[in-house]
Amino acid sequence: MNYEWDVAVNKAIVNNAPRVQQILDDNPYIKDVASELRKTKNTVLDNIETYISKTEESVKRTGGHFHYAKDGEQAMDIVREILGEKSKIVLSKSNVLYEIKLREELEKEGKDIWETDMGEYLVQINNDMPSHLVAPAIHLTKDKIGKLLHENLDSAINENTSPEEMVSIVRKFLMEKYLGAEVGITGANAIAADTGSVLLIENEGNIRMDTVLPQVHIAITGIDKIVPTLKDAFNEVIVQASYAGFYPPAYINVTSGPSATGDIELKHVSPATGPKEFHLIVLDNGRKEAIDSDIRESLLCIRCGRCYFSCPSYKLYGKDFGDSPYTGPTGIMWSAITMKKYDKSMLCMHSGGCHEVCPMDINIPQVIEKIKFRYMES
Ligand code: SF4
Structure with missing residues (x-):
């Protein structure tokens, strides 16, 4: 990588590592x-079919629609069917949406589709891909961002424009998109099987x-979530946010x-x-196959992004x-699971x-060693 990358990643390390350490020192319960x-999560992996069925029952009980997709193509077919003629879409940051190439496909089909997370919006206008699970645009410097916004959004933006x-x-731009959107598509940080x-x-x-203004909300995520x-789901998001x-x-x-009220005679x-519609896909x-394989531990990953900043590669x-979107140490594992790509493991x-820093105590180097064997075999 280049000098700009060195600056960006070192700033991220300086900002992130002490902050996480402080959070953990102040809140030892985490x-x-x-x-x-x-x-x-290991219990869920041992009984994955049971938990998928429970989730389906719970989502239907709350008035939502449940869909199961065996691969990205099937997930996209389901999305297209739900969308029909609807064309104004807002997205929130999700690696699974990249995994199934959702924005890329729907843009080609002429949909008016916008990332609404700041980093993802910058990645979108840069025709780029994310460089980190939770900080997708850390590879872009302020100067580069200013140039991008100048060219794509407002010509008044220049090198003196502040981040604020x-x-x-x-x-302001995104506010117009939310208000006009017919569908909001999100990922999920956790799914509770008992409540859907x-x-x-x-x-x-x-x-x-994204989840409240459009009249249709579609959440798409992996079975590993x-x-x-519901209590476990809160635990997962608290651990993820902390790390x-x-x-x-x-x-x-x-x-x-979907939204509901009980204010007229409690009906x-x-x-x-x-x-008015909620869909969970x-x-x-590749996740089920990984459960029964030598890289099963990868599926415990909660995508906190902590491992990136301790990784020399x-x-x-x-x-x-x-x-x-699957970069860094965890990305090597997820690229193997979801894309059957093994070659980048050789850079580890x-x-x-x-x-050392993984909250799920995943022995990532050992998993990557197995992925290296897969690469050598292939
Ligand atoms: S492997 Fe561990 S540290 Fe890395 S993103 Fe996943 S949970 Fe976080």
């Missing part, structure tokens, strides 16, 4: 929750808009079915003000270490820093 979560002004201009709830954490407030109960350096997260969004009436795409190669130096 480490205990993380080790409990590891056990819980840039955010304010993007915010989808949990999403964020700081910007865009997910709140299912946990047994990402955002504790407490500004918003935890919980969606359990359940749906829809109310928010979406759970995606396999990521510092050196940036988003070339992995296959975007086995420093072990990733394992």
Whole structure:
């Protein structure tokens, strides 16, 4: 990578690592929750069909629609069927949406589709791919962002424009998109099998808009996001936010079915003000196969992004270490699961820093060693 990358990644490390350490020192309970979560997620993997069925029952009970997709193509067919003629779409940050190439496909089909997370919006206008799970645009410097916004959004933006002004201009643009959107598409940070709830954490407030303003909400995520109960789902999002350096997260969004009211004689009436349709699409795409394989541990990953900043290969190669959106140490594992791509594992130096900081205690270097064997065999 280049000089700009060195500056960007070193700033991210300096900002992120001490912040996460402080969060963990101030809230020692989080480490205990993380080790409990590891056990819980292993139980789900041992009984994945049961938990998928439970999730289906719960989503239907709350008035939502449940869909199961064995791969990206099937997921896209389901999305197209739900969309029909609807063409105004807002998206929130999700690696699974990249995994199934959702924006790319729908843009080709002429849909008016916009990323609403600030980093993802910048990645979109740069015709780029994300470089980090939770910080997709860390490879872009302020100068580069100013140039992009100048060319794509507002010619008044120049090298002297402050980050605050840039955010304010993007915010106005996105507000128009939220208000006109017919469909909001999100990922999920966790799914509760007992209630059919989808949990999403964020700081910007865009997910709140994406899930409430459009009349249709589609959540698409991997089967690995299912946990047994709503309490487990809260545990997962708290651990994820903490290890990402955002504790407490500004918003935890919980969606359990479409909007509803009980205000007229306590009769359940749906829809109310928010979406009239809620769809949950759970995606396999290699995950079930991985459960019974030598890289099963990868599926415990909660995508906090912590391992990136302890990884010498990521510092050196940036988003070339992995296959975007799955980059960094965890990306090597997810590229193997979802794309059957193994070659980038050969760039791993086995420093072990990733394992030391992983909240799920995944022995990432050992998993990557298995992926290297797969590469050598292929
Ligand atoms: S492998 Fe561990 S540290 Fe890396 S993103 Fe996943 S849970 Fe976080």
